[in-house]
Amino acid sequence: MVTGSLTEAGLQALAGARSFERGLGYLDAVSAVEIGDGWVTATVHGTERYMVELTLDDLGGLSGECDCPYGREGNFCKHLVALGLTVLAQQGSLPQQREAARRRVQDLDAWLSALPKDELLALMREQVAEDRKLRRRLELRAASARGDLAGVRSRIRELLDIGPFARYGYVEYADARAYADQAGQAVSAIVALSRSGRPADAITAAREAMRLLADAVDSVDDSDGGIGQVGDTLADAHLEACRAARPDSEELARWLVGHALGEVDDGLIDIDPLDYEDVLGARGMSTLRELAIEAWRGNRRGWAEKSLMERLAKAGGDVDTVIAVYAADLTTNGHTHLIIAGELDGAGRAGEALRWAERGIRETRDLATVDTALVDYLYDRYARVARLSDAVALRRDHFRARPTLLTYRQLRAAARAADCWPAEREGALTLLRADAERHRQGPYGGPFLVDALLDDKDVDAAWQAATALGADDRQWLILADQARADRPADALGIYLRLAEPLTQQTGNTVYERLVSLLLSIRDCHRRLGTPDEFAAHVLALRAVHKRKRNLLRLMEEQGM
Structure with missing residues (x-):
């Protein structure tokens, strides 16, 4: 349920701009408006016929509920907006209508109070005959009052029966809320039984209701979670009854x-x-x-x-028992070892925690699949106690099993902390070079060796690796950007090659990429002292692509 104020601005704030705008189109779909003292109900015809209710408090606060799918999720929907705007249209008379509703309630109460017992009973019997829900509620109360546990349980079974709501044995989404409301009545009956001095009977009824509800839920579309909410209140009812009845503790433990x-x-x-x-x-x-x-x-x-x-x-x-539970089913990637280490850390048993983390690394069948959080945990523990060689060895083994830019960076950081990066770097690059020789440029990009060298800011070595082993367009672009100041001619060749296929494509994203490359091409010509060549290139480009107005506009914005 959402709350706010009964004003146009308040409705818009509750619903949001989109639902508010859509609600404007439903003003003619509002019918059967009924104004009470603090509430307004109506029917709004949309995809289906929906029941809508606004609740008004004496301070001007507003809340609303609608049984459309969006409203059931707790949102202030377009149907509520339509009813709210309908009420606002007659806001001047709203106080009088609320007062009239209040008088009607008072008059009804006075009339009922004055009726002779026989007439009141006749009226009640008439309502019971017409209203099945009312009849069931009263039957539950009657059975509870006379101590008829069998009768109460029978009524509860009826309330939890999906039969009246099920089509072909299944309760569809449209009927699920009505079923959940009825199931909620069963829980209310159990609570009433407990509070009327029969908590032991309420325990029995609650446990039976749990079984019945569990049997029913597989046949109900509970997308809104209504059955789950009934289950929560049923659990609360069982606990309340147990606290009141104080059943046999051993039997309760077994249950x-x-x-x-x-x-x-x-x-x-x-x-x-x-x-x-x-x-x-x-x-x-x-x-x-x-x-x-x-x-x-x-x-x-x-x-x-x-x-x-x-x-x-x-x-x-x-x-120790917590650890035993986890240790009985250790995962193969070290995740469970990490959980155990965390539990031991929390208990102040750091030495045991470290040993479990190390065991997790040893027992992981393939370091490529190890839980990286375990590697980070163990590295941090080594670093804390200055076991730098162990920290480097851990990062080295992980990198070799799983060579990524992240593991390369982690190895570099560990080795620099231990003052041994040059040697570690040579070993890591040797591994990447051998891997690049085996695979060359694969379907997922260029050699990882190029990325590692670029991350080291070793542009010359990265250029040589790319030339010898190949590189993908992303890597070449990074190389050109980093080498442009010292090797403008080489960078120019890359930019021109990358720009050519873009000239054959359309779309604003393509145009933005192309103009970005043209800016780099212009900078290369400036460094080479050949601005006239760039001007001729741009002139030819504009002539060929004169129909691409957005491209030309972007070029003009950059002075091309």
Whole structure:
């Protein structure tokens, strides 16, 4: 739900410019407007017929809900804008209409209060016969009042039945909200049961409702998350009932473990066993831990078992158990080792953390696939204690397994810190040169050797490597840019080659790239003392491409 003020500016602020503009086109689609004391409802006909409601408070605040898909996501949609503008059009009479609605409510209440019991009962029976939702709510209240748990559970099963909403056995998006509203009534009944002095019965009803809701959710389009919200309130209702009823702690512990392992609702309803610590007490928590350990030992790689064990161990400050849980299912890329190292660091056990990180590197089958965060972690630990040779060796091994510009830079930084970069650089370039000789220019770009040399600002060596082994257009452009001051003739040849294919293409992005190259070409001619050649080149270019107005405009802006 979104809130704001009932003004045109307020509506625009709530909806945003786009929805506000679209809402202007729906003014004629608003019908059945009903103004109450603090609310306005209407029907707005769009792709379908939507029910729209604005809520007004006494301070002028405004909120709105619409059952269109966009509105269900909590947005102030175009249908709400249309109703808001319709109300604004009659704003002068709005206070009187709200007052009239207030008087109607008061008159109705006075009339109902004055009715004899028989007439009031007759009226209620008439409404119950016509309104199925009202009948179900009252049946739940009646069953609860007379202590009829079987009746309450029967009504709850009806409320959670998807049958009335399902087409071909599935509740479509358009009907999902209505089903979620009805399922919410079941939860309300469970809460009422608990608060009326029947919390033990409420526990039984809540657990049954969890199973029924879990069975239903696979057959409902819950894109809006309505069923998930019902599940959250159902979990709260169960906890409230347990705190009131104080059930057997060992039985509750067994149920909580079963729920956590997916034996109850397969994860639809999120229940944290630790929320029940005050209900379980020392004996129940002991049982909970014993059952969790037993389950984990039976399936050390099970996600639910690991999650439960980890949660309980962390809550109890049991770092060794947390580590044991992770260590039972180590990943092959060192990620789990890194998590363990982090847990040990948090417990002040830095030496053990370092050993786990080193173990992660050793046990990684292929350093090309190692979790790079583990490499960074271990490097940082080596650097802190001045183990510089180990830090360099780590970066060297990672670079050799995974030669990228990043790993090259990391090796360079480590080697410079250890004052051994010249030797390390020669080894790294030898590896890159051999790799370039094997692959030459591949489908994904030029030799990585060229990039490394460019990053070292060794332009001459990069130029030689590009000439001998080839380079892609990106690399040649960088080379030309960096060499232009000292080798303008060589750079000019590159710029002209890169510009030629662009002259055969169209589009503003192409024109911007072409003009950028022309600026570089002009600078080369200036350095070579041949500005007349550039002027002739531009003149010929303008003559051939005179229909490309945007290109000519960009050239004129640069004085060409």
